[in-house]
Amino acid sequence: MLNYDPLACLPSSEELPDSDDTPVDNELQDLIPGLLKALLAMAWPERMDWFFGVDMGIYYDPDLPPIVPDGFLSLGVERFYDENLRPSYVLWEEKKLPILALEVVSKTYRGEYSTKKAEYARLGILYYVVYNPFRRRKPRLEVYKLVNNSYELHDGNPVWLPEIDLGIGIERGTYLGIPREWMYWYNQQGQRLLTPEEKAQQAQQEVQVLRERLRSLGVDPDSLI
Numbered sequence: 001m002l003n004y005d006p007l008a009c010l011p012s013s014e015e016l017p018d019s020d021d022t023p024v025d026n027e028l029q030d031l032i033p034g035l036l037k038a039l040l041a042m043a044w045p046e047r048m049d050w051f052f053g054v055d056m057g058i059y060y061d062p063d064l065p066p067i068v069p070d071g072f073l074s075l076g077v078e079r080f081y082d083e084n085l086r087p088s089y090v091l092w093e094e095k096k097l098p099i100l101a102l103e104v105v106s107k108t109y110r111g112e113y114s115t116k117k118a119e120y121a122r123l124g125i126l127y128y129v130v131y132n133p134f135r136r137r138k139p140r141l142e143v144y145k146l147v148n149n150s151y152e153l154h155d156g157n158p159v160w161l162p163e164i165d166l167g168i169g170i171e172r173g174t175y176l177g178i179p180r181e182w183m184y185w186y187n188q189q190g191q192r193l194l195t196p197e198e199k200a201q202q203a204q205q206e207v208q209v210l211r212e213r214l215r216s217l218g219v220d221p222d223s224l225i
Helices: 028-043 115-123 196-216
Strands: 050-054 071-075 100-104 127-131 141-147 150-154 159-161 166-175 178-186
Touching (some): 028 071
Antiparallel strands (some): 141 150, 159 166, 166 178
């Protein structure tokens, strides 16, 4: 007797389009999720049970086009399959919903406060984060948590996300040489995680302190190289 596997009849990630071919209309829609992904790579270097997608399609129905957040985080999945990486995120293959979806609003709304928000809630994505850099009177960062199938807004900056064991928030900083307001991950003490640039600067400062310490002891640090 043959065993029937309905999932085997569904298209795989290699067969599905990996983009909706819609270009981002705001550079921040690429840079902000890219920074969040880089910060996670430094915070969780040994962990292989997470994935952060940037402008990648999430397929949830084989008969419908994917939904494409600016960024999303999944936990409990393989970080990467092989050197070709994921072409898209297919729920019937991954068997794990993203725990967080991120939208960075441009001057042209794309349903961030309506259709996309409703769709993420219907899918059951726990956290929905919206960043609108153009707001002046309303909060630019909104963090929603799914409660009884609807999103509830959480106050604060940063907002602690216990299921991820990190907080998320915004503050001014410099990334890729660009000084502005950026989105960061935060530890439980409310300290933001350092960017790759800041980590490099910190290492350089530590080396300089060590060199000065050696000189104070009468040792030429260059002689040790």
